[in-house]
Amino acid sequence: MKVLPFKITKPEQDALIFQIDKAETFYDKLHQHEEIQLCLIVEGEGTLIVGDAINYYKKDTVLVIGSNIPHVFKSDSKASKSSHMLSLFFTKQSFGNSFFELEELKELQKFFNRSKHGFEITSKQKQVKSLFFQLENASALNRFIILLQILRITSTANYKSLSSFIYDKKYSDNEGNRMRNVFEYTMNNFSREISLNTISGVANMTKNAFCKYFKKRTNKTYIQFLNELRIENASKLIVDKRDSSINEIAYQSGFRNISNFNRRFKMIKDMSPNNFRKANF
Numbered sequence: 268m269k270v271l272p273f274k275i276t277k278p279e280q281d282a283l284i285f286q287i288d289k290a291e292t293f294y295d296k297l298h299q300h301e302e303i304q305l306c307l308i309v310e311g312e313g314t315l316i317v318g319d320a321i322n323y324y325k326k327d328t329v330l331v332i333g334s335n336i337p338h339v340f341k342s343d344s345k346a347s348k349s350s351h352m353l354s355l356f357f358t359k360q361s362f363g364n365s366f367f368e369l370e371e372l373k374e375l376q377k378f379f380n381r382s383k384h385g386f387e388i389t390s391k392q393k394q395v396k397s398l399f400f401q402l403e404n405a406s407a408l409n410r411f412i413i414l415l416q417i418l419r420i421t422s423t424a425n426y427k428s429l430s431s432f433i434y435d436k437k438y439s440d441n442e443g444n445r446m447r448n449v450f451e452y453t454m455n456n457f458s459r460e461i462s463l464n465t466i467s468g469v470a471n472m473t474k475n476a477f478c479k480y481f482k483k484r485t486n487k488t489y490i491q492f493l494n495e496l497r498i499e500n501a502s503k504l505i506v507d508k509r510d511s512s513i514n515e516i517a518y519q520s521g522f523r524n525i526s527n528f529n530r531r532f533k534m535i536k537d538m539s540p541n542n543f544r545k546a547n548f
Contacts, residue, residue: 284356285402285410292342293350297447299438302356303382304332305417307399311350313343316450317385318430319485321499329395331421333382334358335437341454353399355414378422385429391420432486445470457496458521497521498535505540506547513540
């Protein structure tokens with residue numbers, strides 16, 4: 268697949284693309300593509316932003332990222348030294364405009380409805396993983412058959428959405444690059460203080476213009492987004508670093524006031540940091 272500044276396009280003759288990504292980190296720039304991406308994380312873990320929401324991925328996670336949803340993988344190189352992902356890319360029209368409207372395929376409509384906001388399956392991962400591992404050596408026909416099998420499984424599996432809001436217009440390259448710069452700066456610097464003046468400078472906008480711009484495209488304020496990113500990082504550290512105190516984790520995640528951290532954490536996670544640690548022990 269050819270990587271453009273923001274949009275990713277596929278070879279015109281390929282209805283279904285199988286792609287292997289294997290490196291120290293995944294492609295870490297905010298981007299979108301017309302194709303639905305159905306993927307298995309073979310190795311690696313990190314943060315995944317889809318639309319307006321912050322998620323975490325790890326080994327054996329099965330993800331579906333819908334058509335033209337802006338997203339970015341941020342690999343955690345401290346947690347894993349390698350990142351390995353298997354992906355299938357296709358559109359609903361890849362095999363003909365009415366192919367998935369056939370009566371025999373109506374049961375797959377749940378998949379396409381779920382894909383609009385992206386989703387992660389929370390059951391039947393082993394079945395999907397087994398099918399993904401057959402793809403590399405499969406013929407084009409068998410890959411197509413495997414795709415249908417995966418679609419059927421993911422249509423009926425338990426799942427959680429990856430985002431709650433999707434901006435209803437495609438990003439232009441200029442918009443995409445601006446949001447990419449904002450997300451990239453935020454993900455690299457969330458443990459430090461980030462003022463609205465600073466981040467609006469990254470976006471090359473005035474503070475008031477940036478606040479309106481970001482809210483329109485994510486349905487939340489920048490400060491909300493920043494706090495959610497910090498809390499997601501803290502929740503991961505609370506589980507992974509049991510020897511670290513809550514105060515230390517709050518500071519590492521960008522909070523300089525423990526009361527504010529506890530309040531924000533409870534607001535987002537519906538429980539205190541200490542109770543969250545106990546629940547995940």
